[in-house]
Structures are given as structure tokens and as C-alpha cells.
Amino acid sequence: MKISFLSPAVCMICGTGASPQEMPVCDLCLYKLQSLLTERCRNCGKPPRACVCPRPAGTDFLFFYGSPLSKRLISLVKTGIDRREADFLAALLIDSAGIRAANYDAVTFVPRRKRVARRYGYDQAKELASALAKRLSLPLVPTLVRRGKNAQKLMSASERRKYSLKSYYARDDVPPEFINKRFLLVDDVATTGATLEACAKILRDSGIAAKVSAAVLANTELKNTEVLR
Numbered sequence: 084m085k086i087s088f089l090s091p092a093v094c095m096i097c098g099t100g101a102s103p104q105e106m107p108v109c110d111l112c113l114y115k116l117q118s119l120l121t122e123r124c125r126n127c128g129k130p131p132r133a134c135v136c137p138r139p140a141g142t143d144f145l146f147f148y149g150s151p152l153s154k155r156l157i158s159l160v161k162t163g164i165d166r167r168e169a170d171f172l173a174a175l176l177i178d179s180a181g182i183r184a185a186n187y188d189a190v191t192f193v194p195r196r197k198r199v200a201r202r203y204g205y206d207q208a209k210e211l212a213s214a215l216a217k218r219l220s221l222p223l224v225p226t227l228v229r230r231g232k233n234a235q236k237l238m239s240a241s242e243r244r245k246y247s248l249k250s251y252y253a254r255d256d257v258p259p260e261f262i263n264k265r266f267l268l269v270d271d272v273a274t275t276g277a278t279l280e281a282c283a284k285i286l287r288d289s290g291i292a293a294k295v296s297a298a299v300l301a302n303t304e305l306k307n308t309e310v311l312r
């Protein structure tokens with residue numbers, strides 16, 4: 084995690100504009116961010132908050148992945164954001180997607196590979212999940228372990244689906260009070276949705292989750308030929 088001692092804080096997106104006290108982004112970047120959050124889905128024509136395209140575990144998301152700003156935000160999140168920046172993104176996601184604490188018992192996340200988490204010094208999905216949990220006043224409960232060495236980047240959708248189920252397994256140390264509960268599963272990006280689908284299935288099959296809904300920052304738009312069920 085990045086720790087910033089500089090004051091006044093600079094904008095997390097452009098790194099130059101000064102950010103006001105309550106927000107880690109400058110006015111210009113906030114304006115650009117607002118248009119990213121209302122960018123329309125190429126399939127259903129609706130913005131992220133209202134997109135009706137089928138996604139695994141009913142994935143809520145904040146913006147579509149593809150524009151330079153969306154890529155910039157995700158790269159920031161992957162390489163290290165501080166607590167204030169994570170809180171800001173979590174608040175945007177909760178408000179925009181209308182995530183309600185009453186629908187969940189706990190928040191969990193898709194873990195990063197240990198080696199990668201060590202390289203960056205943190206796990207971005209865990210960081211986001213922690214910010215979401217705090218904001219929703221829900222407990223953060225680690226439920227999944229990641230194994231495997233292959234990065235999914237170069238795989239096709241069907242390869243990803245097969246691979247994802249083998250890449251994760253359920254932790255055996257989930258406290259009994261969190262067994263058979265309703266989980267909000269958090270990740271930074273959903274590409275084909277294969278990872279979220281696999282993790283949700285593992286959580287349900289292991290008995291840890293009675294229900295799983297996913298929330299991510301960015302979602303790649305589905306092509307018409309590849310609608311996930």
C-alpha cells in the first residue's frame with residue numbers, strides 16, 4: 084500500500100491537480116470520471132448502473148473497461164492505492180450500483196496470487212473489499228485461496244472457465260458464524276466473468292455461501308456472441 088505524507092494531496096488520476104480535502108481527485112478528473120460512469124453499454128445502451136446484460140453472480144460494477152481513463156484507474160488500483168483512494172472508489176461503487184448492506188452478511192474477495200501480491204506489496208481486491216466492508220459496516224471475511232501459476236490474460240473464454248475452477252479453493256478456516264451466509268464477492272476487474280463465476284460456485288458448493296453477488300470496479304463489455312449465463 085502506498086502511503087502519502089504529502090500535503091496538500093495531489094490528484095490520484097493525473098498526479099498534478101490538487102485534490103480537495105474530501106476527494107482524492109481534482110475537479111477536471113472528477114468531471115472525466117463522471118462521464119466514464121455514465122458511458123453507455125454497447126449491448127443494451129444503458130450506463131453501468133442500469134446495464135441489464137446478464138453477468139455471473141449478478142455482477143455490479145462501476146464503469147466499463149476500455150477507455151484510457153478506465154485503464155488508468157485499474158492500473159492505479161493494481162499497483163497500489165492508499166486507504167483514502169480505496170474508500171473513494173468503494174463509495175462510488177456502492178452509490179452508483181446501489182449496493183445495500185441489508186442484502187449481505189459479509190464481504191469477501193478474489194485473492195491475488197501470493198507471488199504477485201508480494202511484488203506489489205498488497206492485494207488490490209482485498210484492499211477494495213476492505214474499503215467496501217468498512218463503508219457497508221459488514222465484516223470482511225477471507226474465504227478463498229488462489230493456486231496455480233498461469234496468468235489468464237492469454238486464454239480464451241472457455242479456457243478461462245475451465246481454468247478458473249481449478250485456480251481457487253475454499254479456505255477451511257472460515258469462522259462458523261460465517262458459514263451459509265450471503266456474501267458480496269469483490270474483485271477489481273471482470274473480463275469474461277469466468278473467475279467470479281468459478282469463485283461463486285466454489286463458495287456455494289463448499290457451503291460457505293448461501294448466496295453470492297459480485298461487485299467489481301470495471302467490467303469489460305460482453306460481445307453479443309458471448310453472453311454469459
Ligand SMILES: [Zn+2]
Nearest residue numbers: 094097109112
Ligand atoms: Zn486530476
Ligand SMILES: [Zn+2]
Nearest residue numbers: 124127134136
Ligand atoms: Zn448492458
